Amino acid sequence: MEDTTKIKELAFQYFSGTISNADEITLFAYINQNVYNGNKFRAWEKEWITKPTVNEQTNKEWKSLERQLRIRRSISMPTVNIIRRKWKQMIAVAAIFIVLLGSSFSLWVKVSSNVPDNYFVCQAPYGNKTKILLPDGTSVWLNAGSTIKYSNKFNSKNRLVELNGEGYFEVSKHNGITFTVHTKGYNVVVKGTKFDVSAYPDDPYIMTSLLEGRVEINYKQTKMNILPGQAAMLDLKTKQLTRHETNVNQSKSWVENKIDFDDITVKDLSKKLSRQYAVNILLESEKVGAMKLCISLRNKETINEVMEGLKKIIPITVVHKGKDIYIK
Template structure:
């Protein structure tokens, strides 16, 4: 793929036809997708270098995630309090916290002070101490995130959530744990992770490569992941494999920042929904496609921020 065209896409100046050309190329193979992400990383690094000269004492590199549509641009709210990551100051238990919040319908990528890369999904919040990486590497997650943790055998990396916590040294994994959902899911891509209850140091289980662990309101589930497709949310690709309609509704509300009301418990519990959609397809296209094979209809209000779903 032509680098000049890719940079037009990253800058948001590519035409609709050029965007389609790039997206088709990315989906054609894993090698293309890897090349795309490497080019994106280099582009973001160059942007950060320029911004660093103009801005003073930022606590984290906040990189807009892949720009799949003009409507959903990366607009991450960063609440920053405290000191610059590389400033020489003493470690303190009372260090001020840094909070990164991604609004509904958007995604973001950040790099922490230790080199760990984090992709944050829609409606997710990541919190960590201003002196992160000095003597501890702890983050608090409300939402979904994909981590590529920098190796450091002396300082383990902890992801703390409402229900469980994950301990790693250097590995790649996904965590989905929205507060108040009573659900916790971890998928290990590479390395080893240990899973604990949120307020205990007693290990529940250890995950090996390609294993999946879930805690659904106290009910544990562990299995081998058949596919990484559902983790492609960080690329703007939404994949569903034989899931109940309630899961579809929950995801679409987060991804598109809409309120969805379903008037039938039967519909919510209806299973067998499978499909793969691009973010740019839009929620109307997704619902229209699914409704061809399943018994529901829908209406969208004029402001397009509320959807009512009902049985046919």
Template sequence: MERKGLISDHIVDYLLSGGKEITDPVLQEWLDRNESNRQELDRYRRIWEESGHYMDIGLFDTDRAWEKIDTVNRQKNIFRKRMNNMYYTLSGIAASVLLMVVLSLSGVFEEEQDISVSLTADYGNRSEIALPDGSIVKLNSGSDITYVYNSKKKVREVRFQGEGFFDVSKSKTPFVVKMANGVEVRVLGTTFNLKAYADDPTVQASLVEGHIELGDHTNKLNMKAGEMVEFDKRTNKLKQLDGDLSHAYGWLNNKLYMDNMSLGDVCKYLERWYNVNITIQKNLGEKIHYNGVIQEETITEVLEALSHLSNIAYHVKGKNISITSK
């Protein structure tokens, strides 16, 4: 191990010097031993050269780079760049590629490694994340997602709560979305909307294309494109839903389709979308139902539209809103 560590130092020095002519006698002697050593050096050189596509090493500031990454994670900004693998996802920079080389020489990558990324869309915000496998997930307000890939188990696993539109990269490696109460969605490559807020009594999946399996360990249903299915977390029962599929992901276009939707359910959407607290007069939330679509810019405009559609009055005080009968 000491000898391998010594060679790694010489390889790193060689790469930092430009990776051209070999003037280091120790490195040259190691290369002359056998062809496999030469092939190993070529592999590290290719990794190093690839990093040049991502940034200029002369301009790279390690502390600033990691500070920026940390800031992005804390602010939960939108990730828009597709990522081929986690190495380039985390950095695409010379310093990190150098770290990969050192770790590889040390035998670290021979052990089982988990790769993970996480993102949260707070109430009042929406986000988009590109997962390391190339999948894209758009998150509605109040959603959390954590992606984990294990290179040994060959499983793409997502822990999720909230609402998201998944465009899953096609692969033979299973893609499993895990939610509360043991509910799962299993796919290989497909596009679907998933509504699974922790405080909702149901999980709703709307399949745009491909095939998915929805359910828990006792009750599963294979879905086909164009189908909408609901899983009741209280009874563990599955049922197919009728309606327009596009209405399920209307939120992507800032639209709320109300298909006989109760006032209580409408207000639950509004609380998440606008990060407000809404109090409804007792028994009023289930008495009033709406049909139609609303697409307003502010919470006040939405409430004004609802007041014209039904016999309600609203009062706004900061983030607190109360709704009563007129």
């Protein structure tokens, strides 16, 4: 059993920015053992905040973090990042639990001097995926090239996040309080469920697929409910919102490092592969882009292996130029 006094000392060292790498890992492991330990960590935050003295070097470090915090190393267990700001001579500390699934991950904190809210912006860069545990217990997987934003006031009563890209959500229930995902086209409102939302800025549609529970889509004056096994799609060109049956397991296959589609165009597949492998796939033929195919990749194939496989099932020529891949 962990020595609580020692762990508390490590927590205070973490808040002050003086903890060693080895002690930091020990602290993270303790926090993530159970909810009780996580709650103790938050209590220690509050105690540390009320301490009257903060050294000058620590203040300089926190000011630097306010401009941009970039995680420079990856470890195999969940990590906790603390961002601090000064307001009315008091220090506010917020914690976020992040599981790093990719080789790199960036977190920015945007601070406005005119608005008392801070916003956490979490990003999964191209070629990587990221899992996040929100303060209310909701788990979010971000697909490559996606961001999620939420306020430092996010809690059991304010459960609003903003998604740009694709995210798979497992939303925890909180006494009937709704959880809302805001996208560029519509809001997804739930109470406790599992669903996938795809809202990339360069896609012509927004898609929400439901695995468990119930979801309400709020689009302008329209409210649409979808059930497990269904998806809601907003065509951004025609502004039409439709509901249809779908293989929802395929919509979250990316979470398990798979690519699994029964009916997808080469154009749409190229976009997904470009994000997943951090490359730029260019189609030189609209005819090729309109072709549809069934594809299932489950063995963590490289992009070269994927291209070789495509050449065997459709008549294409592939040319590699660095990160650019031309399909003719």
